[in-house]
Amino acid sequence: MATGAPTKGKTINDLFEQMKPAIAQAIPKHLTPDRLLRIATTSIRTNPKLKVCSPESLLGAVMQCAQLGLEPSILGHAYLIPYKNKGVDECQFQIGYKGLIELARRTGQISSIMAQAVHQNDEFEYEYGINEKLKHVPADGDRGAVVKYYSYAKFKDGGYSFMVMSRQDIVIHRDKFSKAKNFGPWVDHFDEMAKKTVLKSLMKYMPISVEFQRAVDQDETTKYFDSSAENMSEIVDVTDWKDVTEETTETTVDPNQGELPF
Structure with missing residues (x-):
């Protein structure tokens, strides 16, 4: 789990500010880092369960949005999904229906x-x-x-x-x-x-194209942000797929569990 920087004691805004240079290098021209991070922040505020997800998986999902140029919002381009992965609260990146169409048209x-x-x-x-x-x-x-x-x-x-x-x-x-x-x-x-x-x-x-297929292959994956990786498609998916038919428990907000503050 290489994030390129420690997350202990950081707020969500701190972490987003820290990863902004990496986003700026990866994001397509139709988006800006500030807009993407603002939308991601709104998504997290709307779904508090995202705040208890591991910072590495949350930042990884946001970076996937950045590299694919998809906004994680109710528009249906992409989603940040909190769930239990091997007993740990993680954030999974999902491409929405409209996001798939957008990626296909860009080819x-x-x-x-x-x-x-x-x-x-x-x-x-x-x-x-x-x-x-x-x-x-x-x-x-x-x-x-x-x-x-x-x-x-x-x-x-x-x-x-x-x-x-x-x-x-x-x-x-x-x-x-x-x-x-x-x-x-x-x-x-x-x-x-x-x-x-x-x-x-x-x-x-x-x-x-192969590039398009690589983008689609990132759908429904859990990846940890690594500032040294050029493309999130190169990062290993840590989703525990072997028990996919059994593990359906949604992540819950435990009052005794720490969450990332803003």
Whole structure:
């Protein structure tokens, strides 16, 4: 766990100020270090459970936001998720549905990309194979319950690709791979997380750059900030994935446990 600087006795503002030079070197032009850290601070104030997370994991998640140019806010670009990791309160970085779309568009290879929910009363047809087809006509009035999700992408060379998953497929995937299925975005923003899931499934088959895939691979990882690392994609994910189907306990604020002050 190499952070490049001690965290004992530091406030959140101290730690953010300390890492600002590293953020300035990594952040894309459409963001500034001050804006990103201000948004991150707001996220922490909104969710006090983040204040008891290890400083190394919290700073690591913020740096991942910086390097990918995604804002950790309710806009759905990225999330800072507190959870128990091997009994320790950690902060996990998650890319949101809109964040995935933003990263895909930046590749310059895609002309259109989207994910949609299919309701019970919608007209929906799809077929894989040599004669692929995808048709979705939303119903007027009461569309009924959501039964499927699909994503599609059109490429600038004229090609296209799509992926369809049932709502049950989404739930099974969530239960198998998410460390935070009972709280956070999966509870507060299920629809967006479902769209993200079907979009990520599609991206596995899309002809997109290695750099883009490295960015997507950082989704749902816990990494400790290291000021000497040039890219957070090089940092080892410390998430204990072996018990992902068993460990679903959300981090709680223990009154006897220290938390990072502002």
